Amino acid sequence: MNDRLGKVRNIISEKGLDGLIITGRANTYYLSGFSGSTSYLLIGREKAWLVVDFRYTIQAKNQVFEGIEVVEHADSFYATLDGILAEEGMGAVGFEGNQLTYSEYERFKARLPHAQRLEGIGNEIDLLRIRKDAGEIEAIAQAVRLGDQVFEEILKVIKPGMTESELAAEIEYQMRKLGASGPSFATIVAAGERSAMCHAVPTENRLKPGDALVLDFGVIYRHYCSDMTRTIFIGEPGEEMKKIYRIVLDAQLAALESLHSGMKASDADKVARDIIARAGYGAHFGHSLGHGVGIEIHEEPRLSAKSEDILQDGMVFSVEPGIYVEGLGGVRIEDMVVLVDGKPRNLTGSTKDIIIL
Missing domain, CATH: 3.90.230.10 (Creatinase/methionine aminopeptidase superfamily)
Structure with missing residues (x-):
């Protein structure tokens, strides 16, 4: 399954991004193996994190593919995501343009201050799923x-x-x-x-x-x-x-x-x-x-x-x-x-x- 993350990292590189936040449930399952209803999957150039809340920590640890770290959020999803962005020096962050709602985008802008650049990438992640293995x-x-x-x-x-x-x-x-x-x-x-x-x-x-x-x-x-x-x-x-x-x-x-x-x-x-x-x-x-x-x-x-x-x-x-x-x-x-x-x-x-x- 690392090949799937590799394809995402190619997109990250082509777009000049430092990372990508995945919120769509189908894409989350495809890229991480996690089937729960709530999470944020952050994929960087070398690392990946699945941020979940307490309800899903055990499930996520049992399901995620190799190479993805499960992180249980503390104060909020946004604070945890922003902390990772800060620690990893990730300032240019992409998101699924066809999945993220406008209100969620506004929350990203307000609550992810270390994401100095937020860029939608349309349905490019969806298209990774078009040909089945x-x-x-x-x-x-x-x-x-x-x-x-x-x-x-x-x-x-x-x-x-x-x-x-x-x-x-x-x-x-x-x-x-x-x-x-x-x-x-x-x-x-x-x-x-x-x-x-x-x-x-x-x-x-x-x-x-x-x-x-x-x-x-x-x-x-x-x-x-x-x-x-x-x-x-x-x-x-x-x-x-x-x-x-x-x-x-x-x-x-x-x-x-x-x-x-x-x-x-x-x-x-x-x-x-x-x-x-x-x-x-x-x-x-x-x-x-x-x-x-x-x-x-x-x-x-x-x-x-x-x-x-x-x-x-x-x-x-x-x-x-x-x-x-x-x-x-x-x-x-x-x-x-x-x-x-x-x-x-x-x-x-x-x-x-x-x-x-």
Whole structure:
């Protein structure tokens, strides 16, 4: 893991800084191994410190990577940080520009007097996580397999008359029963006309014959996320919904087939978008094709029409086209893939054949 700190130190050197304060939780875990909710990670050119409060001292000592000193703050986080800055002669200090709030930045200015220069570095630390190593890929693959197991179990209990909220609760129960630490985002269950709402919140709406049922959920396993969507039907769907399902599936399969290292992420989006548009539903596919997944559920790269990302080996991301027709319903199909040796490896194993319960 020292290689990760080495990459941060390269950024510190390139920016002419003496150190960098990490506050984002995903970046803290990635760089230090600490998974608690409160800390400040200070990385210098040669040393690194994780400043925590009494609640997390033992946990931090058990979790941090080699080369990071755990420091329990005395009067306050700021006083302890400033003391280290003073002792180490660190006057030029960077921070995650996309993570630190303005109010926190103002507190840094007021309470870190030895940081004579504070400089935001945008999302450069986030981008260190864009390509996963072998251990990360295996953790994500296990999370995805666990999601597949959840889907298999949940098919056994879905029946007309259930509410969306009951089904969402069952999905999250199965996650934990099978070993997940929890959901990676708020579970989406949307039936009937509500399936046209891309990010619908489960309600007391009851499943009824003919409904399209969108299930979008993910798990957290060993600190890494999964994400999958399947659309199934409660009884025989109408002809238009079956047609829409076939179009979405064709678009997703074509996008998956097109993937390779070195391609523009926007080109992958275009493959799926063009198929949906030619079928006459272009106006009903209003989100991007996919997004990176890792410690956080939404990471780089972004597979969208406007994305400037170039897909590379080690990137893990979703592929999830959809069609949503207000007053009728919606269909989304989502898999997670990783690029290995220039080609996509689909991590998601759940069937995409149309399921009619």
